[in-house]
Amino acid sequence: xxxTPPSERNAVNDNPAAAxxxxxxxxxxxxxxxxxxRTTGMRFAAVARVTADRWIACGVxxxxxxxxxxxxxxxIETTICNEIRDHRExxxxxxxxxxxxxxxxHTPAIYGLQSYISVPITLGDGSFFGTLCAxxxxxxxxxxxxxxxxxxxxxxxxxxxxxxxxxxxQERQGSELREQFIAVLGHDLRNPLASLDAGTRMLLRxxxxxKGKAVLGLMQNSISRMSGLIDNVLDFARGRLGGxxxxxxxxxxxxxxxxxxxxxxxxxxxxxxxxxxxxxEALVRCDEGRIGQLLSNLLANALTHGDPEAPIRVRSVIxxxxxxxxxxxxxxPIPEAVVKDLFKPFVRASAKANLQGLGLGLYIASEIAxxxxxxxxxTSTPDETCFTFDMPQQ
Numbered sequence: 583x584x585x586t587p588p589s590e591r592n593a594v595n596d597n598p599a600a601a602x603x604x605x606x607x608x609x610x611x612x613x614x615x616x617x618x619x620r621t622t623g624m625r626f627a628a629v630a631r632v633t634a635d636r637w638i639a640c641g642v643x644x645x646x647x648x649x650x651x652x653x654x655x656x657x658i659e660t661t662i663c664n665e666i667r668d669h670r671e672x673x674x675x676x677x678x679x680x681x682x683x684x685x686x687x688h689t690p691a692i693y694g695l696q697s698y699i700s701v702p703i704t705l706g707d708g709s710f711f712g713t714l715c716a717x718x719x720x721x722x723x724x725x726x727x728x729x730x731x732x733x734x735x736x737x738x739x740x741x742x743x744x745x746x747x748x749x750x751x752q753e754r755q756g757s758e759l760r761e762q763f764i765a766v767l768g769h770d771l772r773n774p775l776a777s778l779d780a781g782t783r784m785l786l787r788x789x790x791x792x793k794g795k796a797v798l799g800l801m802q803n804s805i806s807r808m809s810g811l812i813d814n815v816l817d818f819a820r821g822r823l824g825g826x827x828x829x830x831x832x833x834x835x836x837x838x839x840x841x842x843x844x845x846x847x848x849x850x851x852x853x854x855x856x857x858x859x860x861x862x863e864a865l866v867r868c869d870e871g872r873i874g875q876l877l878s879n880l881l882a883n884a885l886t887h888g889d890p891e892a893p894i895r896v897r898s899v900i901x902x903x904x905x906x907x908x909x910x911x912x913x914x915p916i917p918e919a920v921v922k923d924l925f926k927p928f929v930r931a932s933a934k935a936n937l938q939g940l941g942l943g944l945y946i947a948s949e950i951a952x953x954x955x956x957x958x959x960x961t962s963t964p965d966e967t968c969f970t971f972d973m974p975q976q
Contacts, residue, residue: 598638601631601711602653605640608743614714614736615643621732622724624697624716626650629740632663632712646718662689663700663713670710672701674730677721697722701733706745714740772812779805806851813875817946827949829872834865834976837898837905840874845896848881855885856893864900866975868954873907876950876958879943880909880969888967889913900975907971916962924960947971 605611615627625646631638637656644650658664662673662684675681675698678690689695700715714737724730782801789795817827838861845857866873877896884894888911895910916924923929925948928941944958947969951958956973 598631598633598636599653601638602640604744604747605629605631605740606652607747608641608740610739610743611641612643614740615641618714618716618733618736619643619645622699622716622729623722624699624718624724626718627714627716629703629714630663630712632658632661632667632710634658634667637661637663638712640712648717660689660692662687662698663715666700666702666713667710670702670704672699672730672733674699674725676723676725679721693717694719696720697724699724699729699733701730701737703737703741703744705741705748711741711744713737772809775805775808775812779809803851817875817942817949827872827946827953829869829950829953831867831869834867835870836863837861837866837868837870837873838863840870841877841896841898841907844874844878844881848878848885852885855890857881857896858893859896860898861896862898862900862905864905864975866905866973868905868973872950872953876947876971877907877909879947880971883943883969884909884911884967887911887913887916903975905973905975908968910966910968912966915964916960916967921960921962925958944969 611629615629618627619625625644626648627643628639628650629641631640635658637658639650639652639654639656642650642652642654650656666673673684675684675690675695678684678687678696678698684690684698690698695717697718697720698715700713702713703711705711714733779802782798782805786795786798786802789798841861842859845859849855849857881894881896888894892912896908897910898905898907900906920929925944927945929944948958951971951973954973956971959970959972961968961970
């Protein structure tokens, strides 16, 4: 069989130490065992992990001097729990000597038992964890709806906590894997690119012919574009795998300098394009680096999809205690079918297949807006396309 059957599929199934630890982390277990003993008069109660070949005590209350502690084991073939693992039904014995099914059973004879109750603990995925059980060397009145119901309720409660423990453990492991993935992604992609960038800069200082300089210039543009793609992929990975884009909330800062820097860099990278700016001097409480990234992504989108003969306008204002930043370009309107999904990952503002990029820029800009308790909106007509970022000033 290629797949593990559901009855066996759980992280604690193959790790007895993990099962003991999982039960130890359920603070209600000692109380459950104490209530079981007080209610029934039984002097030994346990939560047992039961597998095909092992019976392991995970939680114990022993007033019978039975001699088991958490982590202790019984031979699986000597237990009734081994049979419960197969049929998944409770076993309740008031008096072994008078019970037609168990009076000659080997388990009571081996351990000197006269009363016994055991209920299966079944996890949310249908897998069998083990049992909640109690034993004594004297007869006890156990086979009542009240006691059977109490044991079943406690078994369900333990299963619920085990499922929660499993989810938390999986989330922790997933978080560690996410961090490792992001770290490897950043390191292994950036380092070769940094070497290429350093190499082309060094060559530019020694190459004299215009053709060589032009080739190196194209290489540097490609390196710059690849660096931007890596930044977007890293932010996408952090956002989708780590629960959103992270920001550092600073005191109120002037955004005009960082926005002017972004605009200057894109003007230099696109010398044939006009970018006009009308920026407020107001202070805004935000992560200025992230706002610069948001503007850079919006401008890059406008440069890619806008009319190359028309200027791109950048405008920021304070209105009604809110900061607004708009990037406006002329060109073909964004198709209505695209607008509704525009801020999803891997969606481009144009259906043209020859346009560069992964389609992450607008998604990341939208996530940055959300992280600032703001929003990113778009309107697109035959006259102009306008992306507007709006957030509280404070």
